[in-house]
Amino acid sequence: MSVKLKVATLAAAIASLHAHGAGFQVAEQSVSGIGRANAGEAAIADNAAVISRNPAAMTRFDTAQLSGGLMIVDTNIDVTDTDRNQTAHDVAPMAAVPATYYLKPINEKWWWGIAMFSQYGVATDYPDDFLHGDLAGNTSLITVNINPNIAFKVNDKLSLGFGLSLIYGDAELDRHLGGASGAFNGKPSDKLISMAGDTWAYGWNIGALYEVSDTTRFGLHYRAETELEFEGKFTDHQGIIIDGGVKGATVTGDLNVILPATFEFSGYHDLNETWAVHYSVFWTEWSKFTELKATNSKCNFNGLQNVCFFKEEKYDDAFRYAIGATYKHSDDWTFRAGLALDEQGGKPTLSIPDSDRFWYSVGATWQYSESLSFDAGLTYLTSDDISFKESGLLGETNFSSTGDAFVSGVQLNYTF
Template sequence: MSRKITLTAVAVTAALMSINVNAAGFQVNEHSASGLGRAFSGEAAVADNASVLARNPAAMTLFKTAELSGGLTIVDPNIEVRDNDFGQTAKDVAPLALVPAGYYIHPVNDRFAVGLALFTSYGVATEYPADFNAGSAAGETSLITLNFNPNIAYRINENFSIGGGVSLVYGDAELTRFLGSLATVAGGEPSDQSMKMEGDTTGWGWNIGALYEINDNHRFGLSYRSQVDLDFEGDFTDYTGLITGTANNTVPGDLSVVLPAIAEFSGYHALNNQWAVHYSIQWIQYSKFEELRGTGDQCNPGYNGQAGVCLLKEEDYDDNARYSIGATYTLNPEWTLRAGFAFDEQAGKSTLSIPDTDRYWYSAGATYAYSKSMSFDVALTYLDGKETTFVEDGTSFTSSGGAIISAAQINYKF
């Protein structure tokens, strides 16, 4: 079994038990620059460029010619976690992140359209100081997913369209952990590495959508993206010997990770030739994220004496929602301006591994039409995370901070 192409149970568990500043839990919303500029309000209905594929495949029937969109989002977080009992502070634990995306829509005729989307819906990245007291649960972690998503859409009549697609989701993770406070038991220094692992896997999912057009100025979109089960097979390394009975022991380990399902309802309304308003309600089925259980026949006596269990992290998550509203203003044939606000409610109980909290998005953006065929989008968002204090294993922690999110995108009509 190759460690490079498989992921250990520990690695996946630690990757998902990290801070994600962008959205509740470990969701990634950054699918386009145009969407970022309106705080992703109306995304299943606006369809101003090919990036609508990330939210609603049925909206492909709105396109009269083939269109290509590609963009890059830069997430610059400023997150710190304070250990209130030991007096330590980990600053900038979420590193700068680049989130690319690409989309292509091709109308076949007046009724059929096909398209391809490349984007991500889930991911995390954290880097704690090597000598952080909770280094055995923190350290350095990254989990990246890529959704390869072909779609098809069909216009039933002049008002109603449907669409759907399949997704091949690729996941890649890297993990480095340090002894931290365990150094007093295991020996060595808190900054000594306790593990380093990497690997990848794939999983399948599907998505459907519907679009209802009252007329050219008013429409509604509804979409659903299924959960994706990532089944990892890899190596579990036990450095202390408490789980496998032998220190520095590497044994096979398995773990199934759920990427929750997402549903969205959106509306778009052009009030006149210049102004339009749009809104969305997004639902994420985080209640499916109940636990992270790593298993292996050689994990004996096992985690907390449970034979066959390499590790276990209970999660306390509920389904959550994201609410957004925005407006678009057409200044002239070359320039279009937009702005939006979103509230992303907390999905899970705050812990050291995921100090989840409510988040507020304040966004603005613009489109410049360089020609009839080519346009450019830019956007900027300030994301404000609510400060939260929680107790874990008898120790009090406080997490706080936010992020600056910027994005640029190019759109081309063939």
């Protein structure tokens, strides 16, 4: 195997980490939202978690409220190399997603609130003996958004909101030789490359709430694009990218990653005293994610000086459609349900075998006392069975993927 081929195939190995960040969006910001497939999130405002989806809706609260939730994502994804008949089972480990929110009226016109949640993140873990270890080893991306907001009530019908975000990102990546270990005189579990780094970034969001009447309202929310500027440790375990050809050499790699902008439109309608319907259209500007390029003056990637790796990406803007219903059974119990279609964002890879996803959700709220309530939500999420090709150290290979997931959570809401 030539050094040129070895280097050329590393782009996909490294890029998969950040393709996760751009192509996989964390939709678990609220447990009550899980129970309705996030239908109507920018307009409902039934607890403080609405801050993450539309700060303007804080004006619907007469007193301060605190909401804190924990959501569990249990994913079951199997990926098969159909050319060699090898399957990696359950490649996405279980993940816990916490979120906390607090809001408070300042006076009759102004509100403030703060949110802490995640909007992007993913983890995959393939077996060390998987033949395509150069494309699919261990990948982790975690982001945390600390998001203070203010809201202003323009009049009885219109409210506006604005927020700033301090976003923390942490990324880790390991790739292995896999089935190409013989070409390197190594073992399949030997590392090929590693990368690790963290960073902080800033962003902003803006929202509006228009209350047509006591029974009908609409919400709009825009969260701006944010660029994460990673300065991470890049290790060339096989000595084929960093100048000098020394195995295990490490340099600082500079990499900018775009977290795409999002826009949501939501509606909410009370049909009577017990039933309500709600819906959302959620847009993500995936098309801004066009390439991945890490740089260092000591790197030479396939003839590209000062480049540790480079890879073009194929992503398109995508929509998410959700509809749900809420049933108020009594003063103590409220039930909800929802359906959603989450469109595929980008070309599938081993690290993110992306496809259209379908949400089937149910949830409930128990009003324990005048001040304290509890939410529970459960979503069954299915994805299309897909086939795709990817090129690595073993050449171009055909893959297939099947998967589903359960998302569950509990949340406490306390009104002061």
